[in-house]
Amino acid sequence: MTSPMAGVRLAWPDVARGISIMGVVVLHVSLAVPEGQLTWLAQLNSFIHPLRLPLFFVVSGYFSTKVLSMTFSQLFTRRLWFLLVPYLVWGLVELHTNSLLYHVAFGDPVRGVGENLGILALGHSMGWFLHSLILYNCFLWLVRNRPVWQALVASFFPLLLLGFAGDLYAIGKAVMFLPVFVAGALLREYIREFANAIESCARPTWKTFAAYTVAIGGYVAGLAVRDGWDHRPNAVLDLPWITPGAATVGTPEIYLLLRATEQALELPMAIAAAVLIARIPTLCAPLRFVGRHTLALYLGHPIALTLGFGFLHHYLGADIFLGGPFPLGSTRVWVVICLGICAAGGLALWAVGKIPYLSWSLRPPAIEPCTAAPKARATQTQA
Template structure:
């Protein structure tokens, strides 16, 4: 399928030749949620980002959230043929309810932890409202899934070139609104979500060929090219002395931004190569997931995590705050990597924090099984649409996650 011939009504799911290879979407979600938890654990522990495990996890930066959004788009093809009522019933309702209920809870306890133990000012009503409505919080993935599905539905009858133009035109807003996280994340992840939707048949065929030498070489080459582009981008940002060509490009950038009523700094410009890096890294991510599906215990574990991403997504943040933060971190944690006792070493505390995060996910999973309380994660069908079959909530919701600090 060529992008130029793309039409929103065309994507159709094709039956995979080998069912086991279609385990890869669950494995993709499992890798992503595991990487997200490890990232937040590393941010919670002093020196955590310098550990070997964290450094290995950083290699997933181009894949962590892109895999989530691509798989979410992969399962959003039905939106193209739905009415708005069907869209709301089968998707938006199941994103909005957990976000509305759990985001204020997480914001409150996260802020309260800082207030009690570090003396940070309590959160104001304005801070809570801004964090909630602009989604600068731990559960931002649910917020963006809602927006992206609405965009997909609203543009479903447009030709491919028009959709691509709309997405690309968001860059015209960057000079004036580049500091808005909502715009930045949309610019990076909306194209990836749409790739999952409109290139689903191509993705399926690619996954079926993921064990062939040619596919492996292409995937690895694209991933390495993405890493190289990232290094070049960072080098250009941090260079002290710019040559004539770089200075000319910087002036061109500034003139362009001025015409659009703002300015673009190096961090904001980095979103362009960042988006390219994430897109060209997707083949390697798919290939990795297909290969992991062949490794029995590892594949089974990642599939299990991938099928329970919603409770892990919601619960790991609360586990880090309520279990680790309130009960352990500020009462017992002491980091001294030169100490003889291993209980003062960063890797040990990384393990403790990770266990607390996963315990939070398990407790939220158990809560989802409690009548009425479980509706906060998987709400009941809407009464006025109750005659329709129950949506596959696990498939719809368990594509998400993560949080502040996720790149």
């Protein structure tokens, strides 16, 4: 029989993903609703922003260790295929609905399928999470036979492409999240031990104290990095750069490095928070449910937000602001409505995944690899 403690430990990755996707939804709602970023919910979400995205990618890496023993054929058929199909299908739907809204509201030309495919190829869409996961799984497969320390060092290679980050958003995302994803896969055992130590606070050992010291110390250090940036002299940064892409890098590129540093330092606290929240039944159950259905909510909520709020706001022509008249002029009211719209969008796409002949768009049928699986190599535990 599985012990309650083991159950809690198994719960935290789903809780982590649930927290991450809910934070993404709140962010998009606060950006869509006028003055939504001034609400307390948006302020709270911005406070946990350095924890949210790294948590998603470290858990994604945590569940990607099977990639280490796959052939390329298996990598495509057993992992990339299940990311690529929903990314293309629902990414095209999201981009088309968004293009229609801008056409109706501002007279912009409606983008064609070819243009939207180009946007998806670059990862310049709301579906950039899936785009990144496809690339990161490919990278993890490429370094599968390297020692752990070499693979971890190699995961920082996007820094060499920092000069392209202004035009290719995937570069900036990789600077911040590829090392986190690779660490989640290759350091899985260490992460599990850390989570176990955090969870065992009722019966603390020296590992428990060490884990909490790392989590709290890293979080404080991350805050110090952020505070140092926020209080820097108000001067334009323009530093020489030696790798291809640009002769110099400026404030946006340096800010990417700062965010990557801050997020790496605060990641242990993010994991610790997920582990502790998983011990609270009233929070654990709904967050685990959301965490198990992140794909439907992630792909469905921006489409629902465009259709359910974007077009409605345009046709109503209501003046929405924080202190606006109740109900249709109030930012707070619309934030609540839009959260419901996003939830409905996620549920609708989840339902699509259950409908015959439509479910393939979210859960594509399995395809067989061309070759048999090789003998799985032992997971490396020494860096």
